[in-house]
Amino acid sequence: MSAPEAAPGVAELRDSPAWFPLEAAADGVHLLRLAASDYAAASFLDQRLLQGGYPRASAAPALLAAAAAGLAPCRHYLFHIGHVGSTLLSRLIGAHAECFALREPALLRALATTPAAAPPLEAVLALLGRTWRPGQRAVVKATSFVSEIADPILEASGEARALFVYAAPLAYVRGILAGPNSRAETRALAPARLQRLVRRLHGAVWHCEPRSEGELAAMSWLCEMLTLAQAASRHPGRILWVEFDRFLHAPVAGLAAIFGALGAAVPQHELEALAAGPIMRQYSKAPEHAYDAALRREVLAGADWEHGAEIQRAMAWLGALAAAHPPVRELLESLPTRAADG
Helix, strand or coil, X not given: CCCECCCCCHHHHHHCCCEEEEEEECCEEEEEECCHHHHHHCCCCCHHHHHHCCCEEEECHHHHHHHHHCCCCCCEEEEECCXXXXXXXXXXXXXXXXXXXXXXXXXXXXXXXCHHHCCCHHHHHHHHCCCCCCCCEEEEECCHHHHHHHHHHHHHCCCCEEEEEECCHHHHHHHHHHCHHHHHHHHHXXXXXXXXXXXXXXXXXXXXXXXXXXXXXXXXXXXXXXXHHHHHHCCCCCEEEEEHHHHHHCHHHHHHHHHHHCCCCCCHHHHHHHHHCHHHHECCCCCCCECCHHHHHHHHHHHHHHHHHHHHXXXXXXXXXXXXXXXXXXXXXXXXXXXXXX
16 A cells, blocks of 8 residues: 555645545545546445555545535435446446546445444535536446435435436346345345334334345345335436336437436437447456346346245245335336336
8 A cells, every 4th residue: 555645735625536535534534546547447436445556645524624615516326226237337327428437435335324434424425526627527326225315415415316226126136146246245234224124114024024035135125225215205306217127128228318317418329339338248346257238137047047936935025015015015016117207
């Protein structure tokens, strides 16, 4: 790791995203100096960046607050339920010159889980809204569980616009069970997600607490989807729902809708070039690996073969909960039309 540098001044911190606020600590907020190419390469703007040897500095909270005071908050966001192609969509968005894509800033995670240990929300959103040049718009992709604070983020961001990315429950469960990493993450996040779901259903889920791995995946889908649906209900007209598998079926039309929701005018030939380009054929979290819509279909089919019994348990658990609780039933019934909402 490189030796710490002197803290940047207010103007340097305010006028460019070059100094990225990584995390709060006892000696202030730790900053890393990143180039535009570093942002473009990073799937996660979190502590994994510390392995990259980037120049670093610490800024006092007062310095951060002074820089943020002269900035408008970020106004464009991508929220999602996890493992539904959000990194791919963020990379496609960031490939357009009008957009500056930031993926999973660690400070937003801190605000969602331990807000007392993070800078104020307004300051964080202001710093995440910085861009490299006038006319560019920052588009922040949050970590899935940051959706818990989607409502205050959108409230603090004025007339913000957001993409809410999801998969249908069956596709989501199949996708989670298809990969060892997604299965491990689901198990790790399950206790917190169950608590969040219980709060949103006012304790109603305790009588059918999920017990199998498939049921945990279904519970995770329901927790994150209810979170997004409730945030969307408080910000009508500012959300574009994107169902990932529908996007893969018609990516040009999907990109047109996405950029339109973000206020970026992208010509048809550029949309077609993006949809046919290399980003659509790479695994977005590790672009050195190939991955495309056909491989996703094979992976989901493999999950049916290997985890069929758990998939059935997942869908039965979700169906039983929907039969007993109107909010769950209403969410499931809204899915066929949700992707068309703007």
